[in-house]
Amino acid sequence: MxxxxxxxxxVGQALAGRLDELGHSVVVGTRDPEATLARTEPDGMxxxxxxxxxxxxxxxxxxxxxxxxxxxxxxVNATSGVVALDVLGLxxxxxxxxxxxxDISNPLDFSNGFPPTLFVKDSDxxxxxxxxxxxxxxxxxxxxxxxxxxxxxxKSLGATSTIFVSGDDAEAKSTVVALLASFGHDxxxxxxxxxxxxxxxxxxxxxxxxxxxxxxGNFNFKIVR
Amino acid sequence: MxxxxxxxxxVGQALAGRLDELGHSVVVGTRDPEATLARTEPDGMxxxxxxxxxxxxxxxxxxxxxxxxxxxxxxVNATSGVVALDVLGLxxxxxxxxxxxxDISNPLDFSNGFPPTLFVKDSDxxxxxxxxxxxxxxxxxxxxxxxxxxxxxxKSLGATSTIFVSGDDAEAKSTVVALLASFGHDxxxxxxxxxxxxxxxxxxxxxxxxxxxxxxGNFNFKIVR
Numbered sequence: 545m546x547x548x549x550x551x552x553x554x555v556g557q558a559l560a561g562r563l564d565e566l567g568h569s570v571v572v573g574t575r576d577p578e579a580t581l582a583r584t585e586p587d588g589m590x591x592x593x594x595x596x597x598x599x600x601x602x603x604x605x606x607x608x609x610x611x612x613x614x615x616x617x618x619x620v621n622a623t624s625g626v627v628a629l630d631v632l633g634l635x636x637x638x639x640x641x642x643x644x645x646x647d648i649s650n651p652l653d654f655s656n657g658f659p660p661t662l663f664v665k666d667s668d669x670x671x672x673x674x675x676x677x678x679x680x681x682x683x684x685x686x687x688x689x690x691x692x693x694x695x696x697x698x699k700s701l702g703a704t705s706t707i708f709v710s711g712d713d714a715e716a717k718s719t720v721v722a723l724l725a726s727f728g729h730d731x732x733x734x735x736x737x738x739x740x741x742x743x744x745x746x747x748x749x750x751x752x753x754x755x756x757x758x759x760x761g762n763f764n765f766k767i768v769r
Numbered sequence: 770m771x772x773x774x775x776x777x778x779x780v781g782q783a784l785a786g787r788l789d790e791l792g793h794s795v796v797v798g799t800r801d802p803e804a805t806l807a808r809t810e811p812d813g814m815x816x817x818x819x820x821x822x823x824x825x826x827x828x829x830x831x832x833x834x835x836x837x838x839x840x841x842x843x844x845v846n847a848t849s850g851v852v853a854l855d856v857l858g859l860x861x862x863x864x865x866x867x868x869x870x871x872d873i874s875n876p877l878d879f880s881n882g883f884p885p886t887l888f889v890k891d892s893d894x895x896x897x898x899x900x901x902x903x904x905x906x907x908x909x910x911x912x913x914x915x916x917x918x919x920x921x922x923x924k925s926l927g928a929t930s931t932i933f934v935s936g937d938d939a940e941a942k943s944t945v946v947a948l949l950a951s952f953g954h955d956x957x958x959x960x961x962x963x964x965x966x967x968x969x970x971x972x973x974x975x976x977x978x979x980x981x982x983x984x985x986g987n988f989n990f991k992i993v994r
Contacts (some may be wrong), residue, residue: 666974749967754992762992765993767990
């Protein structure tokens with residue numbers, strides 16, 4: 545599949561690398577490719593600069609958000625929640641129309657420090673905001689409830705854990721579920737309509753506190769039943 | 770231990786029955802004991818009336834909220850979130866002072882139908898509201914993330930799952946953790962200060978949607994790590 549991954553950070557790198565490894569044709573989208581490639585320092589979290597990462601992933605190309613989305617059959621939103629709508633606007637509604645969009649972003653507001661609060665919640669969600677803004681796109685919310693390395697390699701935890709899927713388009717969800725299964729996810733719960741993303745986005749507050757308590761982000765929710 | 774369970778519904782019955790079975794002296798608190806005993810019909814969810822339940826649990830006595838709290842070493846808030854502060858006010862700040870309070874309530878607002886929203890969240894929690902209102906009480910938030918039968922018998926799921934604890938008083942938390950262990954909880958995560966109850970109360974939106982998807986409340990979160 546031709547896949548655009550919007551975002552060059554830890555989540556974008558994890559998704560792009562894994563999708564490339566699985567044989568997909570992957571273009572990473574960024575605001576300004578030259579500026580992205582010019583950065584050589586690790587980010588504030590110690591993650592390698594995109595240029596260093598790309599040296600190990602030469603099959604993955606870099607383009608503007610719009611170029612990446614234009615050539616894609618499926619688009620992954622791997623941006624921070626606070627810029628997600630802006631970035632998708634730059635990708636362009638026409639370039640996103642008719643396509644499944646995997647939305648991994650969370651509506652985290654760090655303006656009052658850590659832990660962040662959510663800038664949309666409970667009676668709405670970021671996934672739904674994106675869907676309303678791009679009505680011709682088929683938004684599927686998933687992968688927003690675990691750390692980047694586990695998104696693409698859940699089996700590295702050594703025990704089965706759960707991934708949630710929310711979306712209004714059954715065919716898009718089924719495409720996304722197949723991708724998730726190819727990553728190694730073997731307990732995929734389809735929560736139903738995109739409205740259910742309210743529930744999974746609201747997992748972030750406990751996720752962040754668990755990360756503090758456990759001293760690692762290397763954990764995941766399992767729904768035992 | 771002398772334990773007061775405030776609330777005669779499904780959660781109160783589950784806690785009172787299990788604590789009685791474990792040898793504790795249990796008094797259930799209600800607004801008006803005569804009115805509670807006069808009701809003979811099951812509630813709207815099909816749970817037995819308290820009088821029918823009590824016939825099978827004759828070691829458990831019924832009293833007003835204030836009488837129940839006055840005689841207790843430890844108090845359990847098993848009321849609906851929307852009435853929790855009122856009920857605790859009726860129990861009386863003096864009767865609650867110095868005691869551990871297990872707060873199971875969730876801030877669910879059903880006024881706009883199902884699924885409910887949360888009337889406090891994200892930058893505050895119901896557990897913290899209770900703590901601020903009753904500063905001499907040692908609030909421990911726990912058991913609010915699973916269905917009543919699993920609160921008191923988690924092993925019935927057939928696999929280990931996780932229970933969370935939040936509170937500002939270390940000694941009260943340790944008393945509560947011992948009670949949880951006596952129920953069969955064997956993966957107890959102490960998230961830290963009561964502030965972390967913001968995280969566990971915000972699990973309810975996904976819990977409610979999972980109940981819809983799975984067609985049962987008989988499941989629990991496990992933190993796989």
